[in-house]
Amino acid sequence: MHLTLWATHEQQPHALDCQTQFLQRGVETTLQIVDKINPKFLRQHPELALVLDHKGLHLAAAGMQMQPDWIGQLARLKRASHKNELIARACQTEQQPTIIDATAGLGHDGLLLAWLGARVTLIERHPVLFALLQDAHLAASQHAELADTMQRIQLVHGEARDYLTQCQQSGSRVDVVYLDPMFPKGGHKDQKKQALVKKEMQILHQLLPDNGTMDLGEYLLPLAQHIAGRVIVKRPRHAPTLTAAIPQHQWLGDACRFDGYFQSRL
Ligand SMILES: C[S@@+](CC[C@H](N)C(=O)[O-])C[C@H]1O[C@@H](n2cnc3c(N)ncnc32)[C@H](O)[C@@H]1O
Numbered sequence: 001m002h003l004t005l006w007a008t009h010e011q012q013p014h015a016l017d018c019q020t021q022f023l024q025r026g027v028e029t030t031l032q033i034v035d036k037i038n039p040k041f042l043r044q045h046p047e048l049a050l051v052l053d054h055k056g057l058h059l060a061a062a063g064m065q066m067q068p069d070w071i072g073q074l075a076r077l078k079r080a081s082h083k084n085e086l087i088a089r090a091c092q093t094e095q096q097p098t099i100i101d102a103t104a105g106l107g108h109d110g111l112l113l114a115w116l117g118a119r120v121t122l123i124e125r126h127p128v129l130f131a132l133l134q135d136a137h138l139a140a141s142q143h144a145e146l147a148d149t150m151q152r153i154q155l156v157h158g159e160a161r162d163y164l165t166q167c168q169q170s171g172s173r174v175d176v177v178y179l180d181p182m183f184p185k186g187g188h189k190d191q192k193k194q195a196l197v198k199k200e201m202q203i204l205h206q207l208l209p210d211n212g213t214m215d216l217g218e219y220l221l222p223l224a225q226h227i228a229g230r231v232i233v234k235r236p237r238h239a240p241t242l243t244a245a246i247p248q249h250q251w252l253g254d255a256c257r258f259d260g261y262f263q264s265r266l
Pocket residue numbers: 102103104105106107108109110123124125126129158159160161180181182183208215217
């Protein structure tokens with residue numbers, strides 16, 4: 001994979017570090033130092049690229065920018081409770097569970113679970129998304145209101161299939177495995193809602209193109225069932241279940257739902 005890395009002059013030393021880390025993870029970058037990165041600049045350079053400025057590391061495409069921005073989630077986090085968030089009810093956050101979020105993405109779901117008291121291991125295999133997560137974790141660790149929560153989050157760069165298999169082989173158990181694999185772009189029943197897909201998802205879909213071979217992650221469910229008494233799968237509200245297995249419980253939201261699979265022997 002090859003991407004341009006746009007950086008401002010002040011960020012040049014950090015940009016060189018980033019380049020080395022990306023290379024170690026198989027991503028080649030061409031560093032371009034520029035005076036200013038603003039909306040006009042981004043519109044003039046619409047191709048998918050990395051951006052490093054005073055706000056940290058971003059992905060940019062089609063004039064839009066995207067980063068996990070965990071600090072920007074604070075308003076939502078402060079409104080969240082064990083009761084009013086379906087994901088919290090599904091994952092039983094009031095019990096301060098240990099959770100593997102095997103498909104971290106931007107880490108927003110994992111962040112919410114950790115904020116509500118869970119110990120969360122976030123697994124992300126894409127090297128660019130993983131770098132964005134590391135940057136978000138570092139920035140949030142230095143924020144007074146998020147520092148505690150960051151201590152409950154561990155980041156793992158890798159393939160969840162391998163991680164879950166290793167857990168199974170070594171007899172490791174967690175309370176919950178949470179899965180939110182990619183869903184094909186045209187797969188929503190409601191085309192109007194599809195048109196409103198958030199800019200984050202539009203950029204994510206450019207990074208993880210749906211070229212007919214998208215990994216839908218169905219193999220993760222049976223693996224997860226070996227290591228957690230509770231597996232929660234996030235799906236678009238009207239999407240089919242991840243596999244033929246029937247969930248024992250569903251929590252229904254406006255746009256998405258959470259399917260619960262419980263293993264009483266664990
Ligand atoms: C829909 S996004 C998850 C969004 C996430 N729940 C959030 O709150 O931002 C799915 C992510 O899972 C990652 N992923 C999918 N399958 C994976 C696997 N087998 N191992 C590791 N990461 C995986 C993808 O790279 C993508 O970033």
